[in-house]
Amino acid sequence: MSISYRMVTKKLHFTDGNGNPLKEKEIHVKQTNHSFLFGCGAFDFLAYLHRKDEEFKTLTDYWLDLFNYGTLPFYWGNFEPEEGHPQTDKLMEAAKYLKERNVAVKGHPLCWHTVCADWLMKYDNETILKKQLERIDREVTGFKGVIDMWDVINEVVIMPIFDKYDNAITRICKEKGRVALIKEVFDKAHECNPDAVLLLNDFNTSINYEILIDGCLNAGVPISAIGIQSHQHQGYWGKEKLDEVLDRFSSFGLPIHFTENTLISGDIMPAHIVDLNDWQVDEWPSSPEGEERQAKEIEEMYRTLFEHPLVQAITTWDFRDGAWLNAPSGFVRKDNTLKPSYHMLRKLIREEWWTDTTVKTDSEGEAVVEAFKGDYCFESDGLSGKAGLSDNDPMEIRIV
Amino acid sequence: MSISYRMVTKKLHFTDGNGNPLKEKEIHVKQTNHSFLFGCGAFDFLAYLHRKDEEFKTLTDYWLDLFNYGTLPFYWGNFEPEEGHPQTDKLMEAAKYLKERNVAVKGHPLCWHTVCADWLMKYDNETILKKQLERIDREVTGFKGVIDMWDVINEVVIMPIFDKYDNAITRICKEKGRVALIKEVFDKAHECNPDAVLLLNDFNTSINYEILIDGCLNAGVPISAIGIQSHQHQGYWGKEKLDEVLDRFSSFGLPIHFTENTLISGDIMPAHIVDLNDWQVDEWPSSPEGEERQAKEIEEMYRTLFEHPLVQAITTWDFRDGAWLNAPSGFVRKDNTLKPSYHMLRKLIREEWWTDTTVKTDSEGEAVVEAFKGDYCFESDGLSGKAGLSDNDPMEIRIV
Numbered sequence: 001m002s003i004s005y006r007m008v009t010k011k012l013h014f015t016d017g018n019g020n021p022l023k024e025k026e027i028h029v030k031q032t033n034h035s036f037l038f039g040c041g042a043f044d045f046l047a048y049l050h051r052k053d054e055e056f057k058t059l060t061d062y063w064l065d066l067f068n069y070g071t072l073p074f075y076w077g078n079f080e081p082e083e084g085h086p087q088t089d090k091l092m093e094a095a096k097y098l099k100e101r102n103v104a105v106k107g108h109p110l111c112w113h114t115v116c117a118d119w120l121m122k123y124d125n126e127t128i129l130k131k132q133l134e135r136i137d138r139e140v141t142g143f144k145g146v147i148d149m150w151d152v153i154n155e156v157v158i159m160p161i162f163d164k165y166d167n168a169i170t171r172i173c174k175e176k177g178r179v180a181l182i183k184e185v186f187d188k189a190h191e192c193n194p195d196a197v198l199l200l201n202d203f204n205t206s207i208n209y210e211i212l213i214d215g216c217l218n219a220g221v222p223i224s225a226i227g228i229q230s231h232q233h234q235g236y237w238g239k240e241k242l243d244e245v246l247d248r249f250s251s252f253g254l255p256i257h258f259t260e261n262t263l264i265s266g267d268i269m270p271a272h273i274v275d276l277n278d279w280q281v282d283e284w285p286s287s288p289e290g291e292e293r294q295a296k297e298i299e300e301m302y303r304t305l306f307e308h309p310l311v312q313a314i315t316t317w318d319f320r321d322g323a324w325l326n327a328p329s330g331f332v333r334k335d336n337t338l339k340p341s342y343h344m345l346r347k348l349i350r351e352e353w354w355t356d357t358t359v360k361t362d363s364e365g366e367a368v369v370e371a372f373k374g375d376y377c378f379e380s381d382g383l384s385g386k387a388g389l390s391d392n393d394p395m396e397i398r399i400v
Numbered sequence: 401m402s403i404s405y406r407m408v409t410k411k412l413h414f415t416d417g418n419g420n421p422l423k424e425k426e427i428h429v430k431q432t433n434h435s436f437l438f439g440c441g442a443f444d445f446l447a448y449l450h451r452k453d454e455e456f457k458t459l460t461d462y463w464l465d466l467f468n469y470g471t472l473p474f475y476w477g478n479f480e481p482e483e484g485h486p487q488t489d490k491l492m493e494a495a496k497y498l499k500e501r502n503v504a505v506k507g508h509p510l511c512w513h514t515v516c517a518d519w520l521m522k523y524d525n526e527t528i529l530k531k532q533l534e535r536i537d538r539e540v541t542g543f544k545g546v547i548d549m550w551d552v553i554n555e556v557v558i559m560p561i562f563d564k565y566d567n568a569i570t571r572i573c574k575e576k577g578r579v580a581l582i583k584e585v586f587d588k589a590h591e592c593n594p595d596a597v598l599l600l601n602d603f604n605t606s607i608n609y610e611i612l613i614d615g616c617l618n619a620g621v622p623i624s625a626i627g628i629q630s631h632q633h634q635g636y637w638g639k640e641k642l643d644e645v646l647d648r649f650s651s652f653g654l655p656i657h658f659t660e661n662t663l664i665s666g667d668i669m670p671a672h673i674v675d676l677n678d679w680q681v682d683e684w685p686s687s688p689e690g691e692e693r694q695a696k697e698i699e700e701m702y703r704t705l706f707e708h709p710l711v712q713a714i715t716t717w718d719f720r721d722g723a724w725l726n727a728p729s730g731f732v733r734k735d736n737t738l739k740p741s742y743h744m745l746r747k748l749i750r751e752e753w754w755t756d757t758t759v760k761t762d763s764e765g766e767a768v769v770e771a772f773k774g775d776y777c778f779e780s781d782g783l784s785g786k787a788g789l790s791d792n793d794p795m796e797i798r799i800v
Contacts (some may be wrong), residue, residue, distance in 0.1 A: 177651070178611060179618040207608055211557070211578060215615015218579040252576070339734070 005309040006036065006353065009370050011394040014378070014385075016360050019267030021365025022399060028379040031355045033068050033102055034143060035373035035390060036306065038349050039256070039315035040331075041323070042105070045094045063319055066331070066346055067346060070098050071259075071315055072147070074107045075115035083119045090144060095146045102375075105147045106315075107260075109154035109201065110136050111185045113162050113169040118170035125175050128168045133188045140192035148312050149197040151259065152189050153182055157204040164275075179215045181315060190222040194357050201227030201259050205245050213252060225312065226252065227259040233269040233276055233327055236297040250310045257313040258305055265294035265339060266328035267319075279325060286321055286328035286339070294328075295340035302348055401465070405709040406436065406753070407772055411794040414765050414778070414785075420800060421765025428779040430713045431755045433468050434503055434707065435790060436774035437657070438749050440713035440731075441723070442470030442505070445494045456533035458736050463719055466731070466746055470498050471715055475515035476540060483519045488542060495546045504548045506715075508659075509534050509554035509601065511585045513562050513569040520568035520680040525575050528568045533588045533695065538591035541638060549597040551627060551659065552589050553582055557604040557612060564675075569789075579615045590622040601627030601659050605645050613652055625712065627659040633676055633727055636697040642704050650710045657713040658705055665694035665721075666728040679725060686721055686739070694728075695740035702748055 001289075014022040040063060050055035066070050072094055073079070080086040095105045103278065111132055120128050140150060159181075160173040173181045174258065182342075189198050200223050202209050216223060226249055230237065237245075249256055265286040273279045305311045317323075320330040321339075331342035355371040371389055378385045385399045407738055414422040440463060448456035463470075473479070480486040487749045495505045511532055520528050527692060559581075560573040560696055572580050582600065589598050600616065600623050602609050616623060626649055630637065637645075665686040671677045698716075705711045717723075720730040721739075729744035755771040773787055778797050785799040 112591060157607070161607070174651075177614045177618070179614045183618060207557070207561070208611055211608055211611045213617060214577045214579045215611060215618060219618035219620075220579070251574075356621065 003307055006306065007370060007372055008389045008392050009368065010389060010392050011368050013396045014365050015396060017399050017400040022361055022380060023363055023365050025361050025380050027359050027361060027367060029355060029357050029359060029369055029371060030375050030377045031372060033375040037069035037104060037313035038067050039069030039313055040067045040319050041317050042098060043073050044319055046090060047095060049093055050095060055336065058321060059332065062332060064101055067114045068102060068351060069104045069313060071106045071108050074110065076117045077115045080117055082096040095143060099146055104149065106151065107139060107147045109151040110139060110189065111152065111169060112166050113159050114156035116169050123337060125172050131171050134187060135186045137192050140189050140196065140388040144193045148193060148195060151188055151199045151201045153185050154201050156182055157202055157208045178212060179219050182216050183219055183221050186221045198222060198256060199223040199225050199227040203229035210248055217252065223254065225255040225257050228256050229260040230258055231260060231262040231276060233262060233264055234271055235268045236263060237329055239300060239304055242301060246308050253293050256310045259315050260317045261314060262317050262329045263294050263297045264327050264329045265290035276325060281326055284326045285304060285330055286333060291340050295344040298341045299344050401610050403707055407705065407770060408789045408792055409768065409770050410789060410792055411766055411768050413796045415798050417800040420730040420760055422780060423759050423763055423765050425780050427761060427767060429757050429759060429769055429771060430777045431772060431774050432777050433775040435712035437504060438467050439469030439471060439713055440467045440719050441717050442498060443473050444719060449493055449497060454500065455736065459720060459732065462492060462732060464501055468502060469504045469713060471506045471508045474510065476517045477515045479693060480517055488755050490607050495543060499546055504549065506549040506704060507539060507547045509547060510539060510589060511568050511569060512554035513559050514615035516567045518567050529572050536588045537592050546727060548593060548595060550589055551599045551601045553585050553711040553796060554601050555603060556582055557602055557608045578612060579619050582616050583619055583621050585688050586621045588713060598622060599627040600655060601787040603629035603631065610648055610651050613710045617652065622660065625655040625657050627657050629660040630658055631660060631662040633662060633664055634671055635668045638778060639700055639704055642701060646708050656710045659715050660717045661714060662717050662729045663697045663725050664729045665690035676725060681726055684726045684728055686733060690728065691740050695744040698741045699744050741745050
């Protein structure tokens with residue numbers, strides 16, 4: 001595979017404000033955004049917007065300089081710790097802040113057995129499901145237009161057999177079965193925002209997840225994209241496993257999002273740990289060798305995913321070291337200095353896979369542009385026009 | 401759990417040919433069949449009916465003395481080795497022979513990637529599917545009334561990733577996906593015989609199979625019963641695993657059939673063998689200790705399954721040692737002598753779980769009968785009546 005799928009070769013017809021061709025003019029073709037979603041956890045924005053201190057300002061600027069896509073946390077237990085008092089305003093502020101800066105936002109997740117609201121457990125199963133669907137309605141309808149992408153339900157393969165602690169969602173999943181619960185929550189989300197991108201998301205990349213997706217699709221669940229987690233605290237999957245996972249999950253023909261990617265720049269978590277959450281350490285340092293390794297793995301992984309035509313998004317989970325599990329999992333160290341992985345990814349996203357070029361129109365005002373799919377600004381003689389380039393069809397661009 | 405679920409406590413009103421009550425009469429209540437399906441592979445009947453020699457006559461008599469349910473082979477590659485020349489007559493003869501002897505017959509299987517017809521591989525996938533559905537129509541329609549129970553599709557968990565050799569069914573399963581293929585073949589079988597009992601059957605008892613069933617049911621696949629294989633060449637599962645499997649698969653509320661049970665009376669196959677077919681031996685002797693062990697395991701397993709209200713059938717795969725894999729897996733040795741497992745199972749089916757009793761009617765001609773669910777003959781003074789007992793509702797029995 002190559003990355004030709006990510007590009008357009010397009011005849012553009014440049015005109016002035018009166019529709020006359022701009023003949024034999026130099027046009028500066030400047031990309032302003034990628035069609036591909038280069039994402040990261042945007043949890044830190046909540047702290048930034050809340051506290052506005054310099055530490056978070058720096059982090060936020062680094063973040064915005066790299067990503068066009070952010071995941072915001074909607075864990076029910078944190079979002080609505082007390083029934084009837086959701087943190088809607090706080091999340092709306094963060095979502096709007098990102099949207100205004102050209103960043104697509106995804107809410108994560110609407111239904112999950114972990115970080116679930118404990119107060120749900122006092123209700124019977126019928127009421128729990130009712131409240132789950134009402135919750136989906138509230139968030140999906142309430143954030144429509146600001147957040148139009150949701151991890152609807154998370155980790156369903158394990159959901160009905162999760163036995164670390166009692167919780168309301170495992171109870172209803174056990175009673176209804178996986179596919180029926182998935183169908184309920186997806187149907188509700190789809191009803192509330194028919195244009196939303198709705199994801200099923202799981203860390204299980206085995207045949208279990210394949211069969212689950214297969215069942216959901218045959219049961220008419222409106223899944224927009226398959227979400228694959230890839231927390232690699234126990235070591236990089238490597239290209240072979242990555243290709244194998246892509247091969248298996250692309251059989252559905254649906255877009256694939258790598259929703260939660262982690263590659264660390266320190267010691268690897270021992271292989272015998274089954275639930276990553278069981279590895280709790282006070283210190284998990286980043287090392288120079290680890291940082292070089294992380295940058296190489298980031299490069300190989302992003303290249304592999306960017307080359308695959310069905311992949312539409314890659315989200316690295318932690319932006320700064322020391323977030324989930326205290327791992328050295330970020331692009332930025334704890335002291336806010338940039339790691340090699342940051343520079344590597346910036347080189348890919350903003351240089352190698354980024355179009356900034358000049359073309360000269362012919363006597364008809366036309367020029368062929370080869371460019372990465374995305375949004376563009378076209379400048380000539382101090383005037384400009386904007387357009388999104390997504391296919392090879394000819395297009396008129398008005399420079400005014 | 402107890403076996404009360406397998407019994408009725410029923411008030412019977414006995415009358416004579418004119419409808420007058422049979423007052424204060426002794427009635428002999430003789431069970432003639434079980435509602436529960438005690439089954440065995442009936443492949444040997446084909447040889448018996450074909451060759452009619454004494455060896456098979458003995459075997460057949462032993463078989464018929466124990467079982468009320470038999471599985472006949474419909475492997476496409478053997479059933480129709482040359483396209484257009486199916487062995488319909490041979491199978492019909494065997495099926496009718498069993499049916500006339502009060503034995504329910506199941507056909508196994510209508511769709512499977514193993515023992516598949518090689519001639520299918522010359523066709524494209526669309527044609528393969530068309531021929532698969534025509535094949536289902538031919539068998540299900542053609543045998544209707546004689547065979548009304550089918551293993552519709554076999555081992556789908558592994559079907560699209562089966563890579564031992566190329567075959568037509570893996571090809572179409574890979575292209576269509578598991579659930580869509582299951583739906584096609586079940587819909588066709590159901591259309592051809594709406595009253596048939598249609599099974600999905602697998603040796604995979606993991607979460608994979610659970611999720612597959614879940615998906616099928618949500619996609620509207622008309623599954624009548626869940627088929628579970630339990631070939632235990634590598635050692636008896638034990639009661640704990642048996643209970644665990646029953647617990648997981650009973651969550652669907654569907655009847656459960658143990659479709660292919662094997663417990664052996666010799667050395668255990670090494671645990672490192674993944675595909676049982678990879679274990680090919682010239683000799684696999686039955687031993688006295690092995691035979692005692694097999695009988696104990698048969699007892700525990702049949703008791704456990706008979707106690708579970710959703711289990712409706714248990715089929716032991718091989719009747720005689722030396723069949724599949726040359727294993728000592730039968731109730732009968734290679735020299736046609738009966739093993740302890742035969743006597744054990746006969747004791748359970750024909751003694752402990754069998755009703756043969758005498759009741760005395762009261763002054764109204766009534767008597768309460770406690771009996772195992774099944775078919776009965778009621779005898780009094782040289783006259784008799786027949787009825788099936790399946791619930792606790794009062795019933796009139798005419799003795800003529």
